Amino acid sequence: MSKKLRVATTSLAGCFGCHMSLLDIDERLFPLLDLIEFDRSPLTDIKHCGPCDIGIIEGGVCNAENVHVLREFRKNCKILIAIGACAVTGGLPAQRNHLDLGSCLTEVYLTEPGLAHGHIPNDPELPLPLDKVHPLHEVVKIDYFIPGCPPSGDAIWKFLTDLIAGRTPELGHGLIKYD
């Protein structure tokens, strides 16, 4: 048995729905774990990614921290995969793209009824939001895209097993979904 592949996963501006879908491969997780081991991932709670074979990212890029995490993945992962509608197109969070960020912040923190003495948070601990939400491939090079909201467990299983076996991943009929 050759060395296990190291896989890192994360969610940026996503809802963890794609990670839930990964868990939907159910008992196939066991044969999968014979082939791979997880690096940084919500499943391991490792905080920073080390050198990996495969990186899987759900969610688009909506703030400065997302950019840092994405760069860390790109630097460490030989193959980087955008998974799900948000990573591929910006998805639901990108619905704010036709609004001015300033008026969003003003409405949420200053003018919304019930907010007494509100102010726009400015703690340096907090990542600043970008003026627009972007898909991953506009910030770093992405090698593969898995569309779907979320892609099914079967699609993820097929994609990963293809990749691990050295086949160019192909999602056939029924596995590609755009919603």
Next chain:
Amino acid sequence: MMAGSEIHTAGLDSILDRYARDPNALLQVLREVQELHGYIHPSSISYIGVKLGIPRARVEGVAGFYSFLHLQPHGEYRVLFSDNITDRMQGSQALMEQMCQQLWLQPGKVSEDGLVSINTTSCTGMCDQGPAMLVNGRAITRLTHQRVQEIGHLIRNRTPLADWPADYFRVEDNIRRRGPLLDNTIAPGDVLRAALALDSKDIIETVKSSGLRGRGGAGFPTGIKWEACSNAPGSEHYVVCNADEGEPGTFKDRVLLTSYADLVFEGMTLCALAIGAQHGFLYLRGEYRYLLEPLQAVLQRRRDNKLLGRNILERSGFDFDIAIHLGAGAYICGEESALIESLEGKRGVPRNRPPFPVTHGYLQQPTAVDNVETFCSAALAMQMGAENYRAIGTAKSSGSKLISVSGDCPRPGIYEYPFGVSVREVLDDCGAANARAVQVSGPSGVCVAESEFDRKLGFEDLPTAGAFMVFDDSRDLFEVARNFVHFFAHESCGFCTPCRVGTALLKSTMDKIAAGLGTQYDLGEIEHLDHVLQTSSHCGLGRTACNPVLHTLKHFRPAYESRLKSLEFEPAFDLDGALARARQMTGRDDAGAHLKPEEA
């Protein structure tokens, strides 16, 4: 006083009655409602839906599809600058900026007093006399700084369009070279009289043996099309003339419809005789709205002279008439099945083919759809005789072709050549010096570089619908391709994902390269996108959308490479700049509030 909704239903009944409340006439109804009210109000949409007995969603869906139909007020004066690359080369962008400044306006916005809006539109077919614009749908040619300034004054003074100087609206034919078609001596009725001596099989046989092929670009043999249509069973047969001349750089049909309208209608009537049709349509692009009344006058004259209507030329049972259907700014309607959808008052979305229109066309009945020039050529071939017609041109491309020459040359206009003429001969005739490339047959066609100027126009080598845009050595072919890519992204009908998304991705990749943020990776992405578009698009629009980029990448790669950052990958936008608004809103300027470029 009338309530708001009553205002927007007033006058609708007379329009609806004129079209006999036929849901197939929905697009024509909407167009006329807009001419009446300036735009299409939600209450008009509801009213039309009820009166035509179709769902409101269908009415709104059609109104939302066509770019010349508006669901919101767009100003008393709606100014649209033609945005073809040839208009840009003639300075249209500076003129538009000048007009926006003069009228204190941003492109795409309506002025606060509701007076005027300014925007761009796809090629209006005036490339030989640009830059051009449409004002409330009327074409204005030969724009200069002075003319644009005068127009600004007329608008500010609310001068009615009818009182503007007639010279603004003058459209020249600019015929530079004549051949058998433009020099024809056919008098109205000549061809029909001769054809009436034959039976329909003989007419079709003549057209077949003349070797005539469709002039819209695809080159399908016209006689075979007519024969298939004639043989197809159906309750009725239809003749449709495709005058939706939307391919940027093409304007030959404009000239035929202006000065050879009788020949167009003669050809259509000949086709009707051959296939047994009683009804014909001329689908006229909205940009040529100004031709509607003159064309209707020609139709009426032909009816008066027994060349249309019942018992044409006293032949009992030979009944045929032609209705003009106006388009509303949708390039895709030049595709024949999308055109038929539009004729049926629907969104211009291409149908699945097969079945082809010859068996299942208008209202699912056998329909012969041919280009304006094809009908003219068919009439000419009948008059000349198949043998004589076939003697012109080359073995597989018989007859002559009208070429619409524009761009960098002193004599733009219409040139008629026998098929087989070389690119170089056309360039010599139009006086083009220092040409470095020619875009043959528009953005969906072929970009021919200097090394290939001996290639010949014809179905054997360079098929063409007629566009011939010349670029001299001062032009940047990357910007030419980018203009075409924007065109396709704008004109994609949105029905299939590969084309809707693919053309948008292609556009953003080209914009990324234009902004100086491109890399080799992006050039690879373009090739990848091309593969997806070519193999999975629903119709020809998506399949050809990459052509301008692929052809210019092949011949003018340095025009792309010189713009690239020599890195493996670059973000598509300025990351630190994207945080500026948030910095401003939070008052932060600490290290965490900035994004530095990545270290190599």
